[in-house]
Amino acid sequence: MIRPSCPHALLLSAAVMCFGLLCEPPAFAQKRPFDVETLLRIQRIGEPALSPDGKLVAYTVTTPDLANNTRPHQIYVVPVNGGVPRQLTRDGDDNERPRWSADSRQIYFISNRSGSSQIWVMDADGAHPRLITRLATEAGGLLVSADGKRLVFQSNVYPECGSSAGGAFDNACNQRNLDADAKAPSKARIYTSLLYRHWTEWQTRRRQHLLVANTDGTEVRDLTPGNHDVPPFSLGGPDGYAISPDSLELAFVMNVDSNPSASTNSDIYTVPLDGGEARKITISPGGDDSPLYSPDGKYMAFRSQARAGYESDRWRLMVLERATGKTTNLTETLDRWVGSFTWSSDSTRLFFTTEDRGRTGLQMIAATGGGLRSIISGQSTLDDVQFTSDGRTMIYTEESGSRPLEIFRATSGGGAGVALTHMNDALLAGVTLTPLDEMWVDSSDKSRVHSFIVKPPNFNPARKYPVIFLIHGGPQGAWGESWTYRWNAQVFASAGYVVVQPNPRGSTGYGQKFIDEINGDWGGKPYDDIMAVVDAVGAEPYIDNQRMAVAGASYGGYMVNWINGHTNRFKAIVSHGSVFDLASWQRETDEQWFPLWEMKGTPADNADLYEKLSPSTYAKDFKTPTLVTHGEQDFRDVTGQSLQLFTVLQQENVPSKLVLFPDEGHWILKPQNSLLWYHTVLDWIGEWTKK
Numbered sequence: 001m002i003r004p005s006c007p008h009a010l011l012l013s014a015a016v017m018c019f020g021l022l023c024e025p026p027a028f029a030q031k032r033p034f035d036v037e038t039l040l041r042i043q044r045i046g047e048p049a050l051s052p053d054g055k056l057v058a059y060t061v062t063t064p065d066l067a068n069n070t071r072p073h074q075i076y077v078v079p080v081n082g083g084v085p086r087q088l089t090r091d092g093d094d095n096e097r098p099r100w101s102a103d104s105r106q107i108y109f110i111s112n113r114s115g116s117s118q119i120w121v122m123d124a125d126g127a128h129p130r131l132i133t134r135l136a137t138e139a140g141g142l143l144v145s146a147d148g149k150r151l152v153f154q155s156n157v158y159p160e161c162g163s164s165a166g167g168a169f170d171n172a173c174n175q176r177n178l179d180a181d182a183k184a185p186s187k188a189r190i191y192t193s194l195l196y197r198h199w200t201e202w203q204t205r206r207r208q209h210l211l212v213a214n215t216d217g218t219e220v221r222d223l224t225p226g227n228h229d230v231p232p233f234s235l236g237g238p239d240g241y242a243i244s245p246d247s248l249e250l251a252f253v254m255n256v257d258s259n260p261s262a263s264t265n266s267d268i269y270t271v272p273l274d275g276g277e278a279r280k281i282t283i284s285p286g287g288d289d290s291p292l293y294s295p296d297g298k299y300m301a302f303r304s305q306a307r308a309g310y311e312s313d314r315w316r317l318m319v320l321e322r323a324t325g326k327t328t329n330l331t332e333t334l335d336r337w338v339g340s341f342t343w344s345s346d347s348t349r350l351f352f353t354t355e356d357r358g359r360t361g362l363q364m365i366a367a368t369g370g371g372l373r374s375i376i377s378g379q380s381t382l383d384d385v386q387f388t389s390d391g392r393t394m395i396y397t398e399e400s401g402s403r404p405l406e407i408f409r410a411t412s413g414g415g416a417g418v419a420l421t422h423m424n425d426a427l428l429a430g431v432t433l434t435p436l437d438e439m440w441v442d443s444s445d446k447s448r449v450h451s452f453i454v455k456p457p458n459f460n461p462a463r464k465y466p467v468i469f470l471i472h473g474g475p476q477g478a479w480g481e482s483w484t485y486r487w488n489a490q491v492f493a494s495a496g497y498v499v500v501q502p503n504p505r506g507s508t509g510y511g512q513k514f515i516d517e518i519n520g521d522w523g524g525k526p527y528d529d530i531m532a533v534v535d536a537v538g539a540e541p542y543i544d545n546q547r548m549a550v551a552g553a554s555y556g557g558y559m560v561n562w563i564n565g566h567t568n569r570f571k572a573i574v575s576h577g578s579v580f581d582l583a584s585w586q587r588e589t590d591e592q593w594f595p596l597w598e599m600k601g602t603p604a605d606n607a608d609l610y611e612k613l614s615p616s617t618y619a620k621d622f623k624t625p626t627l628v629t630h631g632e633q634d635f636r637d638v639t640g641q642s643l644q645l646f647t648v649l650q651q652e653n654v655p656s657k658l659v660l661f662p663d664e665g666h667w668i669l670k671p672q673n674s675l676l677w678y679h680t681v682l683d684w685i686g687e688w689t690k691k
Helices: 171-183 489-494 512-516 525-538 555-564 582-588 593-598 607-613 615-621 639-651 671-689
Strands: 002-004 009-012 015-018 044-050 056-062 073-079 095-100 106-111 118-123 140-144 150-157 207-214 241-243 249-254 267-272 288-293 299-304 316-321 327-329 338-343 349-356 359-366 373-376 381-387 393-400 403-411 437-442 448-454 465-471 498-503 543-553 572-576 626-631 656-661
Touching (some): 044 095, 044 381, 044 393, 044 403, 073 095, 073 106, 095 140, 106 140, 140 241, 150 241, 207 249, 249 288, 288 338, 299 338, 316 349, 338 381, 349 381, 437 525, 448 489, 448 525, 465 489, 465 525, 465 555, 489 498, 498 525, 525 543, 525 555, 543 555, 543 671, 555 572, 555 615, 582 593, 582 607, 615 639, 626 639, 626 671, 639 656, 656 671
Parallel strands (some): 359 381, 465 543, 543 572, 626 656
Antiparallel strands (some): 002 437, 056 073, 106 118, 140 150, 150 207, 241 249, 288 299, 299 316, 316 327, 338 349, 349 359, 393 403, 448 498
């Protein structure tokens, strides 16, 4: 039985109220469908930063520029007590990472307005922008120390130009190496170890390091010299570094294993801001990340995983007492992942997000341990929590499956949160966005499987609708009450489809056992779960079960390829950035710890499992018309997987189409490419389901 999700609500203290911003307005006037062209006009909010005096929030807005095929970033501010947001930057097309000065009078930020990414500073009203750094290797990832005297930032440097930790940064040496690489007669890449490429980039002679400088740009020093990327590019959580509140120390995440492609063992280190030897302060065999000092400087909170080599182990919230080194696990009894977190202003409590059954809310726990308390929950995804220094006001971001992200304010007195930004109200007032429904079904082994469902605008239960099943990637990911730009269910629903988003085994937010049950069983329990959802949806009176399509990317692409070899129930398939042949995929993918854990070794170690779970094994049974799309810069699931898939489809005389994007990676991000991708996908599904 499908039941509607509750209207969007936020629970703060004892209050339960519906946001006027996020509830579906009455349909007094005819609205237009929410199509991809509308999706590409949405202004995308990010990087909110509360000023130390608690009066303003700086944030970035990304507005896709379809004509120029770009996604410019500009910086805005909005008053915490409410008011009209103000755009501060206009020069350059990449202004990001706003960070406040200690006195709240200035904003430091990263901008490319000078021709390269450098640190700039401007007054809080956007006046008097000034260039701070002139680094050959550029700058990013900015932090400002609490005393307002230091800047910490990332730069991709040549390790051979460094010296001891905290030694003066040799800009001239880095410039010479850049010039030499640019003038090299051969552009050959030569490697003697893994990880030689990652995500969308080839490894070069440069490494990401953390640098420190005075706020006027002088005395630049490298705090993390050596042949390691700091923090690791694989870091999945919040920032991998933080400055102590006394402005004397930097905590950062680093993985020093000799084979980083097979290791998730990142640890937290500390180093004096004046330079010196780094000291490791965590010992977990799994990943440790997201260090964050308490405001009083007595503690450091961080996230930790227990199992080595498993990127989807449960993330726990830990607190380390700096004076004694004692570490306390605060969330061992919580069978959910800890997401982002922050300290209360008095250093006595930690507030953290957790994903649960498709929603992400906020919980609180004492820094010394004890019971958990739910602070905010509802039909939404919440993040970016920050408190004013008096602890009376909280800033956060929130989104849902039917509304993009905005910035909110809540107070200690309780009551509903208040939206500070309304960046897309005018645009969205003219379209219909459908609230998410949900469904629970029993799988073949009686496990409960959850799905979200989005119905077309002006839904009529007396009609029969075609349906699209969207399979999420990861596989340790999930569909939920969150906004997305890559597989936006509202766009597909507005095209006339019922959209079903199942969360089968492996999905996050349903307990660690549910996640772990996909390990070594990619085509087993998850397939059974999905087909149980298909059976239940197909039995609904408003569904035309003879006009069903299935689509997915990454692991979702693997699953739709698997489906093609195991059932003919679907009229069309869309396979994006997929895995087709497991053995060749393992030998091509960048992060080797992933297949080594999921498939219990290499194909040489476990040939039978690789063959059993590979969609290529069942290619002779492929019958369903399939659209294959892929980004050629994708090093996670390499383009060869889709080339193999398309070749087999053609050889088996299965109707098929191949669309490659030379300038995209694992995700299709450029506005013109996104526009083409959505139209191609909808045309393909429509060709086979609307005949």
